[in-house]
Amino acid sequence: MSSIPSELSPPARLLLGPGPSPTSPEVLRALGKPTVGHLDPFFLGIMDEVRSMLRTVFGTQNELTFPMSGTGSAGMETCLVNLIEPGTRVLVGINGVFGVRMAEVARRAGAEVQVAKVLWGLPMSAEALLEAAGGQSFDLLCVVHAETSTGALSEIPPLRAVADQLGALLVLDCVTSIGGPTLELDAWGVDAAYAGTQKCLSCPPGLAPVSFSPRAQERLAKRKRAVQSWYLDLSLIANYWGAERAYHHTAPINMLYGLHEALRQVLLEGLPARALRHRLHASAFRAGCTALGLSMVVEGAGRLDPLTSVHCPEDVQEAQLRSFLLKEHNIEIGGGLGPMAGKIWRIGLMGSGSSRDNVERCILAMAEALSDQGFGSKGDALQAVAEVYAKA
Amino acid sequence: MSSIPSELSPPARLLLGPGPSPTSPEVLRALGKPTVGHLDPFFLGIMDEVRSMLRTVFGTQNELTFPMSGTGSAGMETCLVNLIEPGTRVLVGINGVFGVRMAEVARRAGAEVQVAKVLWGLPMSAEALLEAAGGQSFDLLCVVHAETSTGALSEIPPLRAVADQLGALLVLDCVTSIGGPTLELDAWGVDAAYAGTQKCLSCPPGLAPVSFSPRAQERLAKRKRAVQSWYLDLSLIANYWGAERAYHHTAPINMLYGLHEALRQVLLEGLPARALRHRLHASAFRAGCTALGLSMVVEGAGRLDPLTSVHCPEDVQEAQLRSFLLKEHNIEIGGGLGPMAGKIWRIGLMGSGSSRDNVERCILAMAEALSDQGFGSKGDALQAVAEVYAKA
Numbered sequence: 001m002s003s004i005p006s007e008l009s010p011p012a013r014l015l016l017g018p019g020p021s022p023t024s025p026e027v028l029r030a031l032g033k034p035t036v037g038h039l040d041p042f043f044l045g046i047m048d049e050v051r052s053m054l055r056t057v058f059g060t061q062n063e064l065t066f067p068m069s070g071t072g073s074a075g076m077e078t079c080l081v082n083l084i085e086p087g088t089r090v091l092v093g094i095n096g097v098f099g100v101r102m103a104e105v106a107r108r109a110g111a112e113v114q115v116a117k118v119l120w121g122l123p124m125s126a127e128a129l130l131e132a133a134g135g136q137s138f139d140l141l142c143v144v145h146a147e148t149s150t151g152a153l154s155e156i157p158p159l160r161a162v163a164d165q166l167g168a169l170l171v172l173d174c175v176t177s178i179g180g181p182t183l184e185l186d187a188w189g190v191d192a193a194y195a196g197t198q199k200c201l202s203c204p205p206g207l208a209p210v211s212f213s214p215r216a217q218e219r220l221a222k223r224k225r226a227v228q229s230w231y232l233d234l235s236l237i238a239n240y241w242g243a244e245r246a247y248h249h250t251a252p253i254n255m256l257y258g259l260h261e262a263l264r265q266v267l268l269e270g271l272p273a274r275a276l277r278h279r280l281h282a283s284a285f286r287a288g289c290t291a292l293g294l295s296m297v298v299e300g301a302g303r304l305d306p307l308t309s310v311h312c313p314e315d316v317q318e319a320q321l322r323s324f325l326l327k328e329h330n331i332e333i334g335g336g337l338g339p340m341a342g343k344i345w346r347i348g349l350m351g352s353g354s355s356r357d358n359v360e361r362c363i364l365a366m367a368e369a370l371s372d373q374g375f376g377s378k379g380d381a382l383q384a385v386a387e388v389y390a391k392a
Numbered sequence: 393m394s395s396i397p398s399e400l401s402p403p404a405r406l407l408l409g410p411g412p413s414p415t416s417p418e419v420l421r422a423l424g425k426p427t428v429g430h431l432d433p434f435f436l437g438i439m440d441e442v443r444s445m446l447r448t449v450f451g452t453q454n455e456l457t458f459p460m461s462g463t464g465s466a467g468m469e470t471c472l473v474n475l476i477e478p479g480t481r482v483l484v485g486i487n488g489v490f491g492v493r494m495a496e497v498a499r500r501a502g503a504e505v506q507v508a509k510v511l512w513g514l515p516m517s518a519e520a521l522l523e524a525a526g527g528q529s530f531d532l533l534c535v536v537h538a539e540t541s542t543g544a545l546s547e548i549p550p551l552r553a554v555a556d557q558l559g560a561l562l563v564l565d566c567v568t569s570i571g572g573p574t575l576e577l578d579a580w581g582v583d584a585a586y587a588g589t590q591k592c593l594s595c596p597p598g599l600a601p602v603s604f605s606p607r608a609q610e611r612l613a614k615r616k617r618a619v620q621s622w623y624l625d626l627s628l629i630a631n632y633w634g635a636e637r638a639y640h641h642t643a644p645i646n647m648l649y650g651l652h653e654a655l656r657q658v659l660l661e662g663l664p665a666r667a668l669r670h671r672l673h674a675s676a677f678r679a680g681c682t683a684l685g686l687s688m689v690v691e692g693a694g695r696l697d698p699l700t701s702v703h704c705p706e707d708v709q710e711a712q713l714r715s716f717l718l719k720e721h722n723i724e725i726g727g728g729l730g731p732m733a734g735k736i737w738r739i740g741l742m743g744s745g746s747s748r749d750n751v752e753r754c755i756l757a758m759a760e761a762l763s764d765q766g767f768g769s770k771g772d773a774l775q776a777v778a779e780v781y782a783k784a
Contacts, residue, residue: 004659005441007418008649013428019642023427026399031646032424035415035596036405037724049397069598070462070623073641077623105622198642204427206461206598206644228620230497231462231469247729249465250590252598253412254423255647257400267396332429337639 013326014353016362017334018148018307019176020198020205021350023258027203030261031254038251046260047241047251053263054209057201057271058174058193059184064212066241067259068232069252072175072196075208077105078232079171079192083140083216085225086110091138091166093124093159096147097337098173106142109228114138120147120340121309123154123302129162141168145183146176148199149337151298151309151346153181156188163189169216175199178209179266179351180278180306191216197255200278200306202351203262206255265352278305281354284388285347288363291384292376297344306350309336311343313375318342321369329365359385405718406745408754409726410540410699411568412590412597413742415650419595422653423646430643438652439633439643445655446601449593449663450566450585451576456604458633459589459651460624461644464567467586467600469497470624471563475532475584475608477617478502483530483558485516485551488539489729490565498534501620506530512732513701515546515694521554533560537575538568540591541729543690543701543738545573548580555581561608567591570601571658571743572670572698583608589647592670592698594743595654598647657744670697673746676780677739680755683776684768689736698742701728703735705767710734713761721757751777
C-alpha cells in the first residue's frame with residue numbers, strides 16, 4: 001500500500017435504519033475498557049452475569065443461554081446446525097428475508113426443508129404452516145418473531161400450537177425483538193432462539209445471544225453425528241460457558257464488555273417500560289408518516305414497534321430520499337430487501353434510538369425531502385406526532 | 393435474576409499469556425468511537441483501508457483478503473469449509489493443538505483426512521509430511537505457521553515444496569504470527585491463510601483476517617456444492633467486501649474500528665522493525681529464564697518469538713506459579729494445552745506487550761515465585777536480561 005490511512009473520525013450519524021441502532025455512550029465506554037484474558041477469574045464472573053441477564057431478557061430459565069462469538073446470522077446457523085443432521089425434517093415459515101435465510105441454512109446443514117409462505121409484510125400464520133405441512137410430521141419448525149425485512153411481528157403461541165401438532169421443536173429468530181417487544185421463551189415454549197446485539201439492545205453488532213430449552217438439549221445429546229461446524233458446536237462451547245471453563249476459542253472480550261453494559265441498561269430501564277417506550281415512539285412516528293400522506297407496509301396487530309416499514313410513493317425516488325437524509329441530516333434509514341428493494345423505507349426506532357427527539361428529527365427530515373412533491377406539511381406532521389405524546 | 397450487576401471495572405492485567413495480548417490505548421479508544429451503519433459510505437471506506445492494510449501485513453496482493461466476523465477459529469473454519477467438499481483429500485501437519493483442530497474441522501466438512509505428526513514442540517517437517525502422504529496426491533496441505541500451543545515456528549518454503557509434490561493447495565494458520573514474525577504469503581506460495589486479531593496485532597479477539605490466492609479462488613469457483621456454512625461462505629461474503637457491497641450479515645462495526653487502528657499501529661512501526669522488536673524481547677526473556685535455571689520447550693531456529701514455552705521443573709506446581717503471578721503481580725501467563733497441560737508455561741510477548749519493561753516485570757515475578765526453591769536469583773536473571781539488551 002502507498003500510504004498509511006488516518007486515524008478514524010466517524011461522523012455522528014443518527015442510526016434509524018434496520019440496525020445497527022445507536023450505541024449508547026455507556027456501552028461505547030464499556031467497549032474501550034482494558035482487555036483481560038478469556039480465562040481470567042474476573043472475566044469468568046462477567047460471563048456468568050451476561051448469561052444471567054440474557055435469561056431475564058429472553059424470558060427463560062434455560063441453562064444453555066449465552067452469546068455466540070459472531071453476528072446474528074451466526075446465531076441462526078448455531079441453532080440450525082446443532083439441531084439438524086442429514087435428513088432432519090424442517091418446516092420454515094417465510095414472510096421475509098430471514099425466513100428465506102433460515103431455509104437456506106437448514107438445507108446446507110442437510111435438512112429436508114419444506115417452506116410455508118405468506119405475503120411479505122404479514123405475520124406468519126398457523127394456517128399457512130399447517131397447509132404447507134400437509135399432515136406430515138416435522139422435527140423442527142422455524143419462524144421469525146420480528147421480520148426485520150418487512151416490520152412484521154408474529155404472535156408465537158399459535159405457532160407453538162402448530163409445532164405441537166407437527167411434533168416439532170420450535171426455533172425462533174429474535175434478532176430484532178430482543179430488548180424491545182416482550183420475549184417470553186419459556187411461556188411460549190420456544191426450544192431454540194437466537195438474537196443479535198445491534199438492534200434493541202443498542203450494542204454494536206458482533207455477538208449472537210442464543211438459548212436452548214431442556215427439550216432441545218435432549219435432542220442435542222441424541223445426535224448421531226458431530227455438528228458440521230466446529231466453531232458453532234454447542235457441545236464444545238457449553239464447556240467453556242459452563243462450569244468446566246474449558247478453552248474452546250478465545251471469546252471476544254471487549255464485545256462482551258459492551259453486551260454486559262447493554263444488558264445492564266435494559267434491566268435498569270425494566271423490560272415492560274422498555275417495551276412501552278418502543279411502542280410509544282413507533283406510534284408517534286407512524287402518526288407523523290400518516291400525516292405526511294405515507295402509508296405503512298404492516299397494519300394492525302402484526303406491526304413491529306422497533307421497525308416501521310413505509311411504502312415509498314410511486315413518484316418518489318426511494319434511494320434519493322435516503323441519501324438526502326444521510327447527507328443533509330446525518331440520519332440513516334434503510335431501504336427494502338429482495339422483492340421490496342426500491343419500494344419501501346425501513347425506519348428503526350430501536351434501543352436508545354427510540355426517543356421523541358429522534359422521531360421528530362426523522363419526521364422533519366422526511367417532510368423536508370418530500371416538501372416539493374405535494375405531501376403533508378412539516379407542521380401537520382409534527383402536530384400529529386405531538387398528539388400521540390399528548391395522549392400517552 | 394435477583395439484582396442488576398454493577399458496571400464493569402476490569403483489573404489492570406498485564407497480558408503475557410498466549411493471547412489476548414495487551415490492547416493498546418489507541419485501539420481501545422477506536423473501539424469506543426460512535427457506531428455507524430455497515431453500509432454507510434464512511435464505513436465502506438474503512439473496509440477498503442482495512443483490506444489494503446491486511447494485504448500489506450499478510451505480505452500478499454490477494455484480492456480476496458478481509459476479516460471474517462468471528463474469532464481466529466472461525467477463520468480456520470472459513471478456509472476449510474470453503475475449500476473442502478465431501479471427499480476432498482486433505483493432509484494436515486500436526487505439531488500441536490491447532491493442527492489437531494484443523495484435522496477435526498476438515499473431517500466435519502467431509503474431507504478424507506490424513507495426518508502427519510511430529511513431536512509437540514518441533515516445527516513441522518517436510519519429511520514427516522511426505523512420509524504420511526505415502527506417495528498419494530492431496531487437494532489441500534494444512535499446516536500451522538506459529539503453533540501457539542507449543543511456541544514452535546515452522547519454515548514455510550520447504551512445506552510449499554511438499555504441497556507442490558502432492559499437487560495440493562497450501563493452507564496456513566497465521567493466528568500467532570500476523571503482525572509479529574514476517575509473513576510473506578505471496579513469496580511463500582500460500583493459497584489460503586487465516587489469522588486472529590488478539591495476538592501480535594494487539595487488538596481484542598473477535599475478527600479473523602483471511603486471504604485466498606487466485607489459485608484458491610479458482611478452486612472456490614469450481615465447487616460443485618454450496619459451502620456447508622452460510623455464515624462463512626466466501627462467495628457471499630466477497631460480495632459485501634467487494635465492489636457489490638451486497639448485504640450479507642451486519643459487520644461488527646466497532647471491532648473493525650479497532651482492527652483498523654491496530655493495523656495502522658503495525659504499519660506506523662513498520663513490519664521489519666516489529667519483527668525485530670519481537671525477536672529482541674523474546675531473546676531477553678529466554679536469557680532471563682535460563683539464568684533462573686529454567687529450560688525452553690523449543691530450541692533453535694524453530695522458536696517462535698511472540699510466544700515462549702518454558703518447562704515447569706518437576707518439583708514446582710505449575711498452576712500455583714501462574715496463580716501467584718496473577719494475584720500478586722496482575723500478570724497473566726498461560727499453561728499448557730492437551731498433553732502439555734500442567735507441564736509448561738506459555739509466555740506471550742506479543743504486539744504492544746513485547747517490551748523491555750514487560751520482560752523485566754515477568755522475569756522478576758517468576759523469580760519471586762520460585763525464590764525459595766533453589767532457582768537462580770533475581771539479580772542474576774535481570775543481569776542476563778540486561779546483557780541481551782546491551783548487545784542489541
